[in-house]
Amino acid sequence: xxxxxxxxxxxxxxxxxxxxxxxxxxxxxxxxxxxxxxxxxxxxxxxxxxxxxxxxxxxxxxxxxxxxxxxxxxxxxxxxxxxxxxxxxxxxxxxxxxxxxxxxxxxxxxxxxxxxxxxxxxxxxxxxxxxxxxxxxxxxxxxxxxxxxxxxxxxxxxxxxxxxxxxxxxxxxxxxxxxxxx
Amino acid sequence: xxxxxxxxxxxxxxxxxxxxxxxxxxxxxxxxxxxxxxxxxxxxxxxxxxxxxxxxxxxxxxxxxxxxxxxxxxxxxxxxxxxxxxxxxxxxxxxxxxxxxxxxxxxxxxxxxxxxxxxxxxxxxxxxxxxxxxxxxxxxxxxxxxxxxxxxxxxxxxxxxxxxxxxxxxxxxxxxxxxxxxxxxxxxxxxxxxxxxxxxxxxxxxxxxxxxxxxxxxxxxxxxxxxxxxxxxxxxxxxxxxxxxxxxxxxxxxxxxxxxxxxxxxxxxxxxxxxxxxxxxxxxxxxxxxxxxxxxxxxxxxxxxxxxxxxxxxxxxxxxxxxxxxxxxxxxxxxxxxxxxxxxxxxxxxxxxxxxxxxx
Amino acid sequence: xxxxxxxxxxxxxxxxxxxxxxxxxxxxxxxxxxxxxxxxxxxxxxxxxxxxxxxxxxxxxxxxxxxxxxxxxxxxxxxxxxxxxxxxxxxxxxxxxxxxxxxxxxxxxxxxxxxxxxxxxxxxxxxxxxxxxxxxxxxxxxxxxxxxxxxxxxxxxxxxxxxxxxxxxxxxxxxxxxxxxxxxxxxxxxxxxxxxxxxxxxxxxxxxxxxxxxxxxxxxxxxxxxxxxxxxxxxxxxxxxxxxxxxxxxxxxxxxxxxxxx
Ligand SMILES: Cc1ncc(C[n+]2csc(CCOP(=O)(O)OP(=O)(O)O)c2C)c(N)n1
Ligand code: SF4
Numbered sequence: 001x002x003x004x005x006x007x008x009x010x011x012x013x014x015x016x017x018x019x020x021x022x023x024x025x026x027x028x029x030x031x032x033x034x035x036x037x038x039x040x041x042x043x044x045x046x047x048x049x050x051x052x053x054x055x056x057x058x059x060x061x062x063x064x065x066x067x068x069x070x071x072x073x074x075x076x077x078x079x080x081x082x083x084x085x086x087x088x089x090x091x092x093x094x095x096x097x098x099x100x101x102x103x104x105x106x107x108x109x110x111x112x113x114x115x116x117x118x119x120x121x122x123x124x125x126x127x128x129x130x131x132x133x134x135x136x137x138x139x140x141x142x143x144x145x146x147x148x149x150x151x152x153x154x155x156x157x158x159x160x161x162x163x164x165x166x167x168x169x170x171x172x173x174x175x176x177x178x179x180x181x182x
Numbered sequence: 183x184x185x186x187x188x189x190x191x192x193x194x195x196x197x198x199x200x201x202x203x204x205x206x207x208x209x210x211x212x213x214x215x216x217x218x219x220x221x222x223x224x225x226x227x228x229x230x231x232x233x234x235x236x237x238x239x240x241x242x243x244x245x246x247x248x249x250x251x252x253x254x255x256x257x258x259x260x261x262x263x264x265x266x267x268x269x270x271x272x273x274x275x276x277x278x279x280x281x282x283x284x285x286x287x288x289x290x291x292x293x294x295x296x297x298x299x300x301x302x303x304x305x306x307x308x309x310x311x312x313x314x315x316x317x318x319x320x321x322x323x324x325x326x327x328x329x330x331x332x333x334x335x336x337x338x339x340x341x342x343x344x345x346x347x348x349x350x351x352x353x354x355x356x357x358x359x360x361x362x363x364x365x366x367x368x369x370x371x372x373x374x375x376x377x378x379x380x381x382x383x384x385x386x387x388x389x390x391x392x393x394x395x396x397x398x399x400x401x402x403x404x405x406x407x408x409x410x411x412x413x414x415x416x417x418x419x420x421x422x423x424x425x426x427x428x429x430x431x432x433x434x435x436x437x438x439x440x441x442x443x444x445x446x447x448x449x450x451x452x453x454x455x456x457x458x459x460x461x462x463x464x465x466x467x468x469x470x471x472x473x474x475x476x477x478x479x480x481x482x483x484x485x486x487x488x489x490x491x492x493x494x495x496x497x498x499x500x501x502x503x504x505x506x507x508x509x510x511x512x513x514x515x516x517x518x519x520x521x522x523x524x525x526x527x528x529x530x531x532x533x534x535x536x537x538x539x540x541x542x
Numbered sequence: 543x544x545x546x547x548x549x550x551x552x553x554x555x556x557x558x559x560x561x562x563x564x565x566x567x568x569x570x571x572x573x574x575x576x577x578x579x580x581x582x583x584x585x586x587x588x589x590x591x592x593x594x595x596x597x598x599x600x601x602x603x604x605x606x607x608x609x610x611x612x613x614x615x616x617x618x619x620x621x622x623x624x625x626x627x628x629x630x631x632x633x634x635x636x637x638x639x640x641x642x643x644x645x646x647x648x649x650x651x652x653x654x655x656x657x658x659x660x661x662x663x664x665x666x667x668x669x670x671x672x673x674x675x676x677x678x679x680x681x682x683x684x685x686x687x688x689x690x691x692x693x694x695x696x697x698x699x700x701x702x703x704x705x706x707x708x709x710x711x712x713x714x715x716x717x718x719x720x721x722x723x724x725x726x727x728x729x730x731x732x733x734x735x736x737x738x739x740x741x742x743x744x745x746x747x748x749x750x751x752x753x754x755x756x757x758x759x760x761x762x763x764x765x766x767x768x769x770x771x772x773x774x775x776x777x778x779x780x781x782x783x784x785x786x787x788x789x790x791x792x793x794x795x796x797x798x799x800x801x802x803x804x
Contacts, residue, residue, distance in 0.1 A: 216697070
């Protein structure tokens with residue numbers, strides 16, 4: 001199994017940390033992983049993206065053109081990455097701030113309104129975990145218990161008390177994600 | 183099995199330095215490698231092993247701090263990125279001339295000049311052909327994964343001390359910024375004073391009454407003596423070329439076509455290889471691990487079945503010159519590169535391979 | 543109610559402020575609330591007011607202001623990290639009638655470029671140096687600068703600057719004031735309207751000295767915030783600067799007409 005994912009949005013949406021948790025979850029189940037961010041001043045409030053690969057085999061290129069799954073959290077990223085999903089692949093997006101919705105018919109499209117849901121739950125800081133939950137519902141490539149282990153590894157100790165909230169957010173994401181028919 | 187962690191390439195360099203028993207790191211911040219010194223500062227290695235970490239006022243200062251400490255037999259290193267490494271080149275020439283072991287890391291970015299902070303491989307010439315003045319060589323290792331960023335710190339020190347020569351880890355923004363799974367090697371203790379004087383009797387550790395004074399210098403004004411020094415250096419380099427070449431051959435046994443690449447490019451080309459093989463193209467990949475000494479013989483040996491070679495580099499074409507020298511005109515060697523921080527995709531490389539090497 | 547139209551408001555007699563044409567229309571790349579933008583503007587206003595636009599050559603550093611040439615509408619050069627004073631020396635020695643200035647951050651001027659700084663100030667080159675001291679390396683993401691205060695945190699002193707091992711914050715402006723080759727040395731800020739007025743006066747003095755060939759470097763430090771690097775909101779950063787930076791880097795003139803003030 002190899003899963004090639006792009007996660008893209010604004011710098012402060014927790015794009016990079018979502019990728020990191022996913023990568024750590026992969027390690028927890030003995031997979032090979034890579035996490036390749038965009039870097040540099042463009043990240044100051046601007047767009048950020050990260051390519052995450054989980055595989056049972058040695059990973060070749062950490063930089064890709066086409067992805068099995070795209071998780072898209074702002075309009076710029078939609079414009080940039082919609083066409084990069086492999087035919088038959090998956091595109092997941094948060095409708096918040098999206099003015100031009102995805103239109104491809106050769107991929108599966110899902111919507112998870114995580115920003116709204118996070119505000120409702122009072123969990124805006126871990127909005128990205130709702131998105132992650134949605135993704136894991138569609139692509140259960142890592143077990144929830146390994147995600148929790150991954151969270152423990154990637155969060156500094158002083159934030160470990162937040163893990164139950166993170167778990168709650170993931171479960172909520174799994175509930176609210178919906179397939180969109182174009 | 184060693185401890186498993188998810189780390190950035192730059193952080194792996196920092197952690198490996200502590201574990202390799204390094205005595206001191208001197209550096210100056212520059213993107214895309216500032217995480218090395220940031221990681222070291224956060225880890226408090228002075229508490230873990232007694233290792234010194236100092237932010238210098240410039241790369242000129244960093245490399246000369248390395249020079250001073252290396253001349254006392256200590257394990258010392260620095261890291262920087264292209265513009266900073268250019269500043270260090272004078273110091274490297276002195277270090278090579280004085281035959282001192284040390285490790286430098288260059289996390290290459292696009293140039294020339296201030297260039298860009300995005301990844302590049304355009305410092306190959308600087309690393310392998312000199313960079314500073316005079317006839318000297320650095321041992322150059324090119325990691326292609328975060329695992330190798332860690333492992334090569336240890337290896338680079340082994341080689342540096344075995345040959346009393348500076349060794350460089352030539353990486354780039356892809357490998358430096360990327361996170362992968364790393365299996366960390368078990369920590370080595372720092373050398374004691376007795377170990378240092380035994381291992382490096384040439385070191386200027388303070389003259390006891392039992393030996394003559396040690397002098398570390400690259401200078402000799404008598405031309406015939408300076409020539410002898412140079413010959414001694416060249417003899418040493420010949421031994422390194424004989425013994426220390428490293429490369430990885432992937433799917434080369436039955437290959438009709440070959441890609442030669444190193445570092446991040448080799449990772450991208452490996453995907454090209456997967457796609458090509460799925461299309462029935464007999465493609466192989468030779469990944470150079472030591473850039474100096476260069477795997478010329480290893481490339482030449484493949485020419486009994488390889489009909490054409492594509493060299494891919496994130497530059498205008500530097501290593502390709504060494505590939506052509508190795509091939510001696512026996513087969514066609516084409517080149518494909520991107521510059522200024524742009525990166526090719528696996529598919530792009532395959533298209534070029536088909537156009538320039540395989541033909542219709 | 544009568545309709546208010548834009549044309550009725552934007553009449554010449556209503557004009558209270560106009561951007562100097564010596565600032566280009568390019569959008570500033572600085573973080574909101576950063577002092578660099580204001581510093582750029584008052585330098586360019588002074589150059590305009592003194593009628594020096596056609597005569598001026600600026601040198602930008604490596605740092606957040608590396609792209610100052612995108613914003614300052616005069617001839618500009620871009621130096622390697624720390625070397626701006628050397629470039630300026632080359633320019634001024636071969637074009638003595640041009641107005642030359644450098645614009646540098648604390649890492650550029652007081653760490654990697656210390657030697658260049660000291661020596662132009664010692665040789666008494668006749669150009670103007672503007673020194674933006676924000677106590678941190680902004681461009682590279684918040685590492686320790688030579689001017690980082692004792693105990694202050696940065697990404698390369700995450701437990702606070704320990705002066706025993708990392709050295710003391712460097713008062714470069716005090717150092718250059720003692721050198722015989724400086725003619726005017728002043729420390730200012732740009733975080734309030736009154737501070738901006740004073741800073742502009744000092745910068746004007748620094749350019750006039752050069753124009754009038756008074757001989758020697760005219761050096762103006764501007765203590766500024768780096769809200770991104772300090773990880774504070776802009777307003778908090780300005781308060782923090784007043785409470786912590788100003789006591790260590792007190793504002794005011796240090797040397798006027800070649801004589802130490804205090
Ligand atoms: C030779 C060299 N070393 C390091 C760098 C990386 N670098 C770019 S800007 C900078 C420091 C900038 O800090 P400062 O001068 O205080 O300016 P600020 O960004 O805070 O305005 C460094 C270390 C470089 N460009 N060249
Ligand atoms: S990083 Fe700091 S110095 Fe640079 S633009 Fe932002 S606030 Fe200004």
